[in-house]
Amino acid sequence: MQSYLSINEVTKRYANHLALDRVSIEIPQNKIFGLLGPNGAGKTSLIRIINQITAPDSGELLLKGQRLHADHVTQIGYLPEERGLYKKMKVGEQAIYLARLKGMSKSEAQKKLKVWFEKFDILNWWDRKVEELSKGMQQKIQFIVTVLHQPELLIFDEPFSGFDPINVNLLKTEILKLRDQGATIIFSTHNMASVEELCDQIALINQGEKVLEGEVNALKEANRNYTYSCEFYHPVSNWQTALEKLPLELLESDPLSNKLKLLLKTDSSLNSNELLRMMLPLGELTSFQELLPSMNDIFIQKVGKTTKSAGDE
Amino acid sequence: MNKIILILKREYLTRVKKKSFIIMTFLGPLLMAALMIVPVVLATMQNIGEKKIAVLDETNWFIGKFEQDENMQFHYVFDAVDSLKKQVLQGQYDLLVYIPRPELNIPVNAEIYSDRQIPLNVSSYIKNTMRKEVETKKLLASGIDPDVIKSAKATINLVTIRLDEDGGETKSFTEINVALGLFGSILIYFFIFIFGSQVMRGIIEEKTSRIVEVIISSVKPFELMMGKITGIALVGLTQFLLWVVLTGSIYGVFMLIYGVAEGPQVLTTESAMTSSAESMLPDMNNEALTEIIEVVDAINFPVIIGSFIFYFLGGYLLYAALFAAIGSAVDNEADTQQFMLPVSIPLILGLVVSNFIVNNPEGSLAFWLSIIPFTSPVVMMVRIPFGVAYGELALSMALLIAGFLFTTWIAAKIYRTGILMYGKKPGYKELWKWLRY
Numbered sequence: 001m002q003s004y005l006s007i008n009e010v011t012k013r014y015a016n017h018l019a020l021d022r023v024s025i026e027i028p029q030n031k032i033f034g035l036l037g038p039n040g041a042g043k044t045s046l047i048r049i050i051n052q053i054t055a056p057d058s059g060e061l062l063l064k065g066q067r068l069h070a071d072h073v074t075q076i077g078y079l080p081e082e083r084g085l086y087k088k089m090k091v092g093e094q095a096i097y098l099a100r101l102k103g104m105s106k107s108e109a110q111k112k113l114k115v116w117f118e119k120f121d122i123l124n125w126w127d128r129k130v131e132e133l134s135k136g137m138q139q140k141i142q143f144i145v146t147v148l149h150q151p152e153l154l155i156f157d158e159p160f161s162g163f164d165p166i167n168v169n170l171l172k173t174e175i176l177k178l179r180d181q182g183a184t185i186i187f188s189t190h191n192m193a194s195v196e197e198l199c200d201q202i203a204l205i206n207q208g209e210k211v212l213e214g215e216v217n218a219l220k221e222a223n224r225n226y227t228y229s230c231e232f233y234h235p236v237s238n239w240q241t242a243l244e245k246l247p248l249e250l251l252e253s254d255p256l257s258n259k260l261k262l263l264l265k266t267d268s269s270l271n272s273n274e275l276l277r278m279m280l281p282l283g284e285l286t287s288f289q290e291l292l293p294s295m296n297d298i299f300i301q302k303v304g305k306t307t308k309s310a311g312d313e
Numbered sequence: 314m315n316k317i318i319l320i321l322k323r324e325y326l327t328r329v330k331k332k333s334f335i336i337m338t339f340l341g342p343l344l345m346a347a348l349m350i351v352p353v354v355l356a357t358m359q360n361i362g363e364k365k366i367a368v369l370d371e372t373n374w375f376i377g378k379f380e381q382d383e384n385m386q387f388h389y390v391f392d393a394v395d396s397l398k399k400q401v402l403q404g405q406y407d408l409l410v411y412i413p414r415p416e417l418n419i420p421v422n423a424e425i426y427s428d429r430q431i432p433l434n435v436s437s438y439i440k441n442t443m444r445k446e447v448e449t450k451k452l453l454a455s456g457i458d459p460d461v462i463k464s465a466k467a468t469i470n471l472v473t474i475r476l477d478e479d480g481g482e483t484k485s486f487t488e489i490n491v492a493l494g495l496f497g498s499i500l501i502y503f504f505i506f507i508f509g510s511q512v513m514r515g516i517i518e519e520k521t522s523r524i525v526e527v528i529i530s531s532v533k534p535f536e537l538m539m540g541k542i543t544g545i546a547l548v549g550l551t552q553f554l555l556w557v558v559l560t561g562s563i564y565g566v567f568m569l570i571y572g573v574a575e576g577p578q579v580l581t582t583e584s585a586m587t588s589s590a591e592s593m594l595p596d597m598n599n600e601a602l603t604e605i606i607e608v609v610d611a612i613n614f615p616v617i618i619g620s621f622i623f624y625f626l627g628g629y630l631l632y633a634a635l636f637a638a639i640g641s642a643v644d645n646e647a648d649t650q651q652f653m654l655p656v657s658i659p660l661i662l663g664l665v666v667s668n669f670i671v672n673n674p675e676g677s678l679a680f681w682l683s684i685i686p687f688t689s690p691v692v693m694m695v696r697i698p699f700g701v702a703y704g705e706l707a708l709s710m711a712l713l714i715a716g717f718l719f720t721t722w723i724a725a726k727i728y729r730t731g732i733l734m735y736g737k738k739p740g741y742k743e744l745w746k747w748l749r750y
Binding site: 015051053054073082083084089 | 319518530532533534733735
């Protein structure tokens with residue numbers, strides 16, 4: 001698959017720490033790409049390099065096979081984590097100004113802004129000063145300004161912070177819609193639930209290094225830890241002694257009067273069909289499911305491990 | 314380039330539309346016009362109300378010597394001092410002039426009593442009259458006719474004429490040049506400070522409102538900085554030109570109304586506006602007035618205004634870059650202090666030294682300070698009305714251009730790192746590191 005943006009061996013060093021250490025990431029076209037990592041991992045440094053706010057010390061970035069160039073900024077929309085607007089400026093005037101900095105003409109910006117303002121039901125804010133609006137309202141305007149020039153590449157850094165759940169949903173719908181219309185989206189967040197919900201693919205950065213990259217589902221598969229949940233109706237009375245004889249670990253049990261819920265862990269030597277066969281004598285099996293790790297688990301597992309090993313050095 | 318213009322336009326329009334700009338635009342000329350007009354008005358409003366003055370002259374030297382006018386009415390009385398003092402307190406007289414009998418032959422002492430502050434012109438009139446009278450009497454006693462002395466008095470009309478290389482001659486009036494030079498340098502000093510700190514505040518505002526990262530994802534930090542600096546420069550020029558036009562028209566309207574009534578008085582005040590020295594020459598004849606007008610005409614206004622605009626822009630660009638660097642390095646205005654001091658010292662030095670340079674505009678201090686870019690905008694303005702060799706002017710201007718290119722280069726480096734730094738208060742060491750990124 002042709003990747004939209006290739007990040008090759010990018011290194012960025014600040015006065016006395018290495019922000020990015022030979023990081024290479026392929027960002028596929030028309031996908032939502034999650035850029036994950038703990039605080040201070042180097043995500044913002046990488047995003048700033050993609051936006052050409054700073055330049056890498058070494059390495060290169062290719063956008064659709066072309067070396068990243070100053071003209072590419074018009075094809076990128078960036079919603080930074082630290083964002084704001086001119087407080088004394090009027091909403092509409094300011095949105096037009098920011099759109100024109102991205103290379104849009106005044107009339108085009110005006111036309112498109114009206115459409116978006118109508119969609120978000122904020123047309124009556126047009127002539128109000130930004131300082132009169134709440135934080136959530138300002139965020140909406142920033143989102144609109146980010147996507148207005150219909151960039152091919154969108155970069156959202158913690159886009160949901162400061163939004164109420166209703167607006168988070170509105171935004172999620174819009175982000176998915178933008179992908180469906182052909183945009184490639186880089187999505188940086190700490191919120192793992194939204195990663196699972198939105199991202200097709202992720203890369204995990206920790207301490208300036210890429211520690212993980214791949215499709216969300218494939219990563220979950222690769223990091224499976226052979227945990228299953230089973231539910232029985234009318235379990236046999238000696239289920240506990242029966243389990244002890246089997247080559248598996250009981251993580252949790254939840255016996256009710258005529259029901260039983262188990263959480264089991266095995267290892268790679270046992271496949272799920274074999275396990276299923278072992279479970280059948282224990283009662284009327286109503287549910288059998290492998291539990292794949294959540295992105296949250298993977299994040300904690302990977303970051304925790306490297307942080308620990310770094311601490312050992 | 315296109316984006317710099319967009320930024321410039323925003324910076325310019327938001328500032329020009331501000332209430333404070335509009336108020337300053339109208340208030341400035343009013344204040345300036347007031348500076349010119351008030352002395353005129355005051356001069357014509359000399360009558361402080363009629364004073365009734367009692368003169369108790371124990372020497373009999375001055376009886377009838379004080380002349381009555383619309384301000385002063387003299388009554389020669391012969392009464393006890395104490396009862397006269399009482400009468401002053403009761404309000405029968407405003408003033409009591411008491412000239413006691415002298416111990417020697419010649420009266421040298423006098424006392425003025427009043428229950429209020431005594432107007433300066435009244436006391437000086439009394440003093441002068443007495444002095445003249447005593448002098449005349451002394452001359453007569455030595456057998457000299459005072460009329461001889463009077464006729465021996467001469468007035469010297471000194472005109473300084475500048476020779477220039479192409480053989481031209483220009484009449485110059487030092488007082489006018491001093492005033493013009495100081496006025497220009499003070500104006501440049503204030504313009505650099507006012508608009509330079511606007512640059513700084515604008516950058517701090519962008520940083521604290523966190524819009525800066527949104528903008529520099531669209532434009533280069535350098536474009537943002539230059540757009541801001543040039544936009545505010547145009548605000549400064551707009552303000553300056555509006556001031557010139559408005560001051561001129563307020564003054565013109567005033568002169569039209571006042572001038573018709575006062576006649577030749579207008580001419581005296583017109584020169585008083587450029588030189589306070591004129592007020593010392595109240596009994597100048599019309600010939601001298603036309604001479605002044607000649608001198609004013611001879612002042613090379615195109616060069617002065619042209620170099621004002623050049624030195625304002627050059628000095629502003631040089632300092633605005635430094636102010637921009639400071640603004641980018643800090644999170645709020647309170648933290649700017651430590652960096653502001655070294656930046657403002659050369660400016661203040663220039664202004665302070667200007668007062669001395671006026672006396673010796675060709676000296677080596679004047680030369681060097683008007684060549685060094687950090688002080689040249691303020692100092693050169695003082696020298697220009699006196700005439701500066703074109704070679705020197707060119708050198709100074711070239712160095713100023715080089716100077717602002719240099720500070721802009723430095724500032725751009727600090728700026729692009731500084732605007733993305735939050736939370737820590739950088740020191741000079743930190744800035745030095747940013748320079749080398």
